[in-house]
Amino acid sequence: MATSRDGPGAEAFENLRLELRRGCLTLAVLGQLRVEHYGYTLRKALDDCGLEIDEGTLYPLLRRLESQGLLQSEWREENKRKKRFYRLTTYGETILAQLLEEFKHINASLDRIVSEA
């Protein structure tokens, strides 16, 4: 099956790619928020690292992570506009460390699987 973005398998590849990305986005957002960001700069920072995310996905994710106690936020004025700044909580840092460990474990397993195939 062609993996080209324009080939016959494009739709199937796109769906699977989105599934794969969905699992990594939370980790990427938590990782990026070791440093304080507001929504727009967070999206830019992720984009600069090669992980695009649209605001429609990012902001609800930030809300959800905050409701789970992983993030804290506050409104502050910057350039005469109110912006909501996010950063990791202590609990969020613990969870991030655990998730990074889990991610390394998954990565190592995948390397073994792919090299054995």
Place this chain on the structure above:
Amino acid sequence: MDMLDRYLAEVQRNLPPDHEADIIDEIGDAIRSQIEEREASLGRPLNANEEADVLRAYGNPKVVASRYAKQQYLIGPQLLPFYWYALRLVLPIVVGVAVVAGAIAALAVGRSAPFYEALDTAWHSVIYSFGIITIMFVLLERFGNRAVLEKLDRWDPRRLPNPDSGTRVPRARSGFEFVVNVIVMLVFAELLRDPHAASIPPLSLTGAWHPVFIANLISCGIVAAGALIVYIRPTLGTVQLLARLLGHGGVMVGLALGLRGGALITAQAGTVAADKLLLINTMLTLSFIFVFAAVAIAAAVTLWKLVRATIRSGSSDTTSALAL
């Protein structure tokens, strides 16, 4: 009010009640940042079409708002299989009952209009039942707790049916058997209420038919009940066989009692010659004997199938059947 304000107002209208203002402020800031970025790259303010493009790219206000809802599913993936199962179980019965009622009504009045009215009723019943079942599962998704979901999902691997046992009955077959037997029950019930309904003047049925009608009514009821049980639980094929066996037995008992009851047909005095009446009664008696023999053979075949199914599936199906 400019386009962005109208967009944010539309999003806010569809937001869940918690933290509306907060969310709107954040979305507004995000969009304004995007607009500023584009204006900086163009070196001029955006025109209306360009601003509309930014808002279109952000998303439909209803969709944007829905992403902040706590519950994202009307009926979630855990409940969906049970929802489909409930629909597949209930809707054919609703249609079957409506069609049966229409058929009976049409037969009773001798016109087809009630049947077509029944089809219309069946359609509305399907919509109504679909709505009720959907609402129930939506409420279960919204308010149901883990204990309820665990109860729905309870199953025991030890009670799974043996696929080689041959006792699984397709729902179409058991559903058809249920509907047919209900129709026949209604016919016999009507005959019990008014025996003259089957009379062809000047001939009429004698009281000897009474036990025949009662026995057939009960037999059809038993078979219908068995078919309904198997419709709900298709792996209980032995239940259906058992019900059929009892039904055959009931019919045979009814026929035997009818034969013992004397003449089956009578006529108004002076309307039919005695030898003709005797001939008719003799023919009917022979028919009863023939039907009795046919039902006895059918009962033997059913008994053989029941024994074979029981041997194949071991005791588990029979135990399940008897446990009912």
